[in-house]
Amino acid sequence: MGDAAGLVDPFTGEGIRFAIKSGRLAAQAILDGHPESYTTRVNQSIGKNLRMGNLMRKMFYGLQGTWFELALRNPAVSRALVDMFADQIGYGRVLLTIATTFPRSMFTKKVALGEFMNGRFASGANSSILMKEIYRGKH
Numbered sequence: 162m163g164d165a166a167g168l169v170d171p172f173t174g175e176g177i178r179f180a181i182k183s184g185r186l187a188a189q190a191i192l193d194g195h196p197e198s199y200t201t202r203v204n205q206s207i208g209k210n211l212r213m214g215n216l217m218r219k220m221f222y223g224l225q226g227t228w229f230e231l232a233l234r235n236p237a238v239s240r241a242l243v244d245m246f247a248d249q250i251g252y253g254r255v256l257l258t259i260a261t262t263f264p265r266s267m268f269t270k271k272v273a274l275g276e277f278m279n280g281r282f283a284s285g286a287n288s289s290i291l292m293k294e295i296y297r298g299k300h
């Protein structure tokens with residue numbers, strides 16, 4: 162149902178989530194007496210994710226180093242990706258998290274590296290404590 166239908170996420174390489182989802186959609190289409198509606202249901206439920214995943218793939222794999230610094234080092238984005246893998250949110254929310262937490266992420270990174278105000282603001286052990294405090298319980 163998943164791989165055979167070409168539903169592997171082009172960005173993350175995840176296939177299990179979509180294999181399960183499409184299997185459920187197929188079962189529901191049969192139970193509803195409309196097995197021919199399976200393709201439409203898959204398009205409506207998973208199609209958007211595939212298109213967004215394709216966009217993410219093109220953006221990320223073309224500029225891996227930049228995106229790693231901009232997004233993947235950001236704990237809020239890591240958290241959003243975990244939520245996405247748990248099927249709680251989609252790519253839209255992940256991109257929104259990247260955009261809205263970017264300034265905070267850059268600021269805390271500078272603090273952690275001791276770059277802010279020539280390291281007078283915080284550095285070393287203090288900065289990692291500060292980062293943990295800033296990101297405690299934040300999404």
Ligand SMILES: Cc1cc2nc3c(=O)[nH]c(=O)nc-3n(C[C@H](O)[C@H](O)[C@H](O)COP(=O)(O)OP(=O)(O)OC[C@H]3O[C@@H](n4cnc5c(N)ncnc54)[C@H](O)[C@@H]3O)c2cc1C
Pocket residue numbers: 162163164165169174175176177178180
């Ligand atoms: C190394 C590796 C690591 C992966 N890691 C992840 C991961 O971390 N997270 C993730 O989400 N996805 C991961 N994937 C992808 C994920 O495993 C697949 O996307 C997912 O298993 C697809 O499920 P499926 O039911 O579509 O196909 P499959 O799991 O391949 O199931 C198809 C089944 O049909 C059987 N079959 C085939 N032909 C016939 C036939 N003629 N008659 C009867 N039975 C037949 C096969 O034997 C198989 O058991 C990984 C894949 C690989 C190869």
